Amino acid sequence: EAGVTxxxxxxxxxxxQTVTLRCDPISGHDNLYWYRRVMGKExxxxxxxxxxxxxxxxxxxxxxxxxERTGGTYSTLKVQPAELEDSGVYFCASSQTRGGYVPNTEAxxxxxxxxxxx
Amino acid sequence: xxxVTQPEKLLSVFxxxxxxxxxxxxxxxxxxxxxxxxxxxxxxxxxxxxVSRESIKGxxxxxxxxxxxxxxxKPFAQEEDSAMYYCALSGxxxxxxxxxxxxxxxxxxxx
Numbered sequence: 001e002a003g004v005t006x007x008x009x010x011x012x013x014x015x016x017q018t019v020t021l022r023c024d025p026i027s028g029h030d031n032l033y034w035y036r037r038v039m040g041k042e043x044x045x046x047x048x049x050x051x052x053x054x055x056x057x058x059x060x061x062x063x064x065x066x067x068e069r070t071g072g073t074y075s076t077l078k079v080q081p082a083e084l085e086d087s088g089v090y091f092c093a094s095s096q097t098r099g100g101y102v103p104n105t106e107a108x109x110x111x112x113x114x115x116x117x118x
Numbered sequence: 119x120x121x122v123t124q125p126e127k128l129l130s131v132f133x134x135x136x137x138x139x140x141x142x143x144x145x146x147x148x149x150x151x152x153x154x155x156x157x158x159x160x161x162x163x164x165x166x167x168x169v170s171r172e173s174i175k176g177x178x179x180x181x182x183x184x185x186x187x188x189x190x191x192k193p194f195a196q197e198e199d200s201a202m203y204y205c206a207l208s209g210x211x212x213x214x215x216x217x218x219x220x221x222x223x224x225x226x227x228x229x
Contacts, residue, residue, distance in 0.1 A: 031215055033217075035217075035219075040221075041221060042221045043204065043206075044219070045216045045217065045218070055215070056215075056216060059216075093162075106164050107164070109161045109162040110161060112161070112162075
């Protein structure tokens with residue numbers, strides 16, 4: 001079974017440019033998450049989709065970041081315009097949904113996209 | 119606020135030595151605690167979670183609510199244990215599906 005796939009694996013762009021990251025979750029996983037690790041800091045939550053709906057976007061840094069998940073399959077995260085502080089590794093993860101009061105299922109992570117803004 | 123603290127950035131031990139990776143958390147209520155591991159050139163993967171109370175690859179972790187800790191332990195380290203280890207929590211206060219991570223500890227096991 002294919003795991004969570006992210007594209008590209010690396011991206012180097014100039015400040016002010018636009019970059020779009022893509023995540024393909026594990027087939028059948030309704031939950032999709034974006035996280036980011038800035039150099040030397042912790043991995044931070046950005047947002048959570050349940051199918052095509054944004055369940056929680058409290059971690060999105062500002063309105064330069066736009067995430068979509070049309071059709072509830074793959075997701076894109078666009079940064080426009082990119083700033084130097086956006087550099088980091090962007091992780092995508094997906095998980096199944098369990099019924100009833102069972103809070104958390106295992107999140108499977110992609111290999112990450114390393115974004116460098118120069 | 120919910121927070122996970124991993125005080126050590128790097129832990130270096132010799133093969134066969136015991137290992138303890140420290141994790142302390144701040145959370146109001148009952149969180150779920152996890153350890154994730156990232157081996158070189160591999161993706162982040164779940165190592166173990168406190169609700170499972172299992173041992174994975176010889177690692178164990180016990181949730182100590184009094185000390186708000188979830189330290190990861192292994193009695194005899196192996197070279198293949200060298201990796202980046204992240205402690206994380208989730209719970210009602212964070213939105214169950216959201217993980218709050220620590221900054222990670224790099225474990226280096228030398229021969």
